[in-house]
Amino acid sequence: MSKVKYYYDSETLSYRKIEKKKGRKLGIVLLSIAGILLAGFLVFLVYLNLPYVETPKEKSLKRELAQMELQYELLNKKMAEAENVLSEIAERDNNLYRVYFEANPIPEEQRKAGFGGVNRYKNLEGFDNSKLIINTSKRLDVLTKQIVVQSRSLDEVSQLASEKEKLLAAIPAIQPVENEKLTRVASGYGYRTDPFTKARKFHYGMDFTAPRGTPVYASGDGVVVRADNNSTGYGNHIRIDHGYGYVSLYAHLYKYNVKKGQKVQRGDLIGFVGSTGRSEAPHLHYEIFKDGDRINPIHFYYGNLSAEEFAEMQKIAHQENQSLD
Structure with missing residues (x-):
């Protein structure tokens, strides 16, 4: 109640x-x-x-995540710069280096190929930023592969350059005797009058008139394969094997300054002008062989002739006069 x-x-x-x-x-x-x-x-x-409602720990993790995203953005910018630089190197490689050394260019699809087959990024899936991380990883892997391809290409170019340097040093490129004013060209390559038979006969080299004892120089790097007088008509003569199919011959020498098997470099003194063998007067008979065939030596004086001097030498050498051997 x-x-x-x-x-x-x-x-x-x-x-x-x-x-x-x-x-x-x-x-x-x-x-x-x-x-x-x-x-x-x-x-x-x-x-x-x-x-x-964030706890202090969550705030700390959030800051770390934001910092990571920033670092990935910076990394992607740096990769973009590296890709641009690598692209310029690849362009020079294909259009300059490999062209100069006569090597085939590397196809674009080979330079920028990705990675097929197994998913290489499966362990990066399932996170809040998986897309960012996976895309960056893919980009970095492709960039790394491009660098490897370019590195191998440059190694190949370096090897080709080394071979090219050896080739350029080996190919006969200078006149075998001093001839600054081109007054020593007595007879060129082609049909000439034989000094002994007076018949028109093919002359396979070039004759340089010079006094007995005038120095004779190697026209390119190589190895002396003959220094004897056991070849009909040449008298004392030297043959230098330059490699790459090139051989030079220096005939009618007075005496030698090298011996068989000796390595020589372009410009080395190898002998002295004489008139041994089938020769009418002291002179140097000079020949060039390529793969066993005799070719016109006039095309191998680019090492010490200007364009004007070369034109003048061609004019002199093409005159059908009498050879000296």
Whole structure:
């Protein structure tokens, strides 16, 4: 049984019974329900926003992640620069170096080929930044492969350059006697009058008139394969094998300054002008062989003749005069 409550009425100077108003109880119930709903809503809001509430550790990890993304961006920029530089090197390699050394250019698809077959990046999948990491890794791998291809190409070019240098040093390229004013060209390559029979006969070399004892020089690097007088008509003569199919011959010598098997370089003194063998007067008979065939020596003086001097020598050498042997 609930207690009866009274209140003091100052107007009547008496105590009056407190009457319970109808609906008060219902209001309290509704107010309680409203409070519960409000509390639940607030709890729900807190629950929804829990992912956005960061702990100190989460903040630290987030900073590290942002730093990593920045580093990957910088790495991609550096790779872009490296790709541009490598592209320029590849262009020079194909259009300059390999052309000069007569090597086939490396196809573009070979330079920029990726990696087929097995998925090399499976272990990088499933992370928040997997796409960034995988793309960067692929780009780095392709760049590394391009560098390897280019490195091997440059090794090949270096080898070709070394061979080219040897070839250029070996090919006969200078006149075998001093002839600054071109006054010593007595007879050229082609049909000439034989000094002994007076018949028109093919002359397979060039004759340089010079006094007995005039120095004779090797026209290219090589090895002396003959220094004797055991060849009909040549008298004392020297043959130098320059490699690459080239052989030079120096005939009618007075004496030798080299011997068989000796290595010589372009410009080395190898002998002296004479008139031994089938010779009408002191001179040097000079021949060039390529793969066993005798060819015109006039094309092998680029080492010490200007364009004007070469044109003048051609004019002199083409005159059908009498040879000296």
